[in-house]
Amino acid sequence: MLWVAGHLVQTRAMVLGLLGEPVNTGWGDLFERGAKVSDARRYPERDEIERVMQDVALRLQTKLASLEDEYLAGPATLELPNATTMADQLAFFALHDSYHAGQMAYIRKSLGYPGIAG
Numbered sequence: 001m002l003w004v005a006g007h008l009v010q011t012r013a014m015v016l017g018l019l020g021e022p023v024n025t026g027w028g029d030l031f032e033r034g035a036k037v038s039d040a041r042r043y044p045e046r047d048e049i050e051r052v053m054q055d056v057a058l059r060l061q062t063k064l065a066s067l068e069d070e071y072l073a074g075p076a077t078l079e080l081p082n083a084t085t086m087a088d089q090l091a092f093f094a095l096h097d098s099y100h101a102g103q104m105a106y107i108r109k110s111l112g113y114p115g116i117a118g
Contacts, residue, residue: 001104002043003031004100005046005049007031007100008097008100008104009049009053010031011093012057012060016056016059016060018077018089019067021059021063023059026052072086072087072090076089080092
């Protein structure tokens with residue numbers, strides 16, 4: 001679950017960078033897509049991931065709230081499935097975020113913790 005949480009934060013930081021607000025988590029490529037899980041000592045502690053997650057989430061919410069319709073209608077900057085505008089691109093990353101949040105809910109439940117909701 002730690003890796004999935006770190007991946008979420010790393011991806012959100014990357015989205016901020018695409019929006020002109022670069023963020024360096026300090027984690028390098030540990031949580032990048034396709035990265036292999038390695039020695040646990042290489043990874044940040046849970047508290048560090050949570051701290052960076054809160055910072056990145058606040059910055060991302062602020063940035064998203066500031067985007068104008070004209071910017072969102074502009075061309076996508078990455079080649080993603082069915083993404084031709086910036087709004088499409090952001091929608092792709094919202095789906096990505098939801099996918100991994102769901103994974104964490106299942107992992108949490110499989111470890112014997114209560115469900116996130118309900």
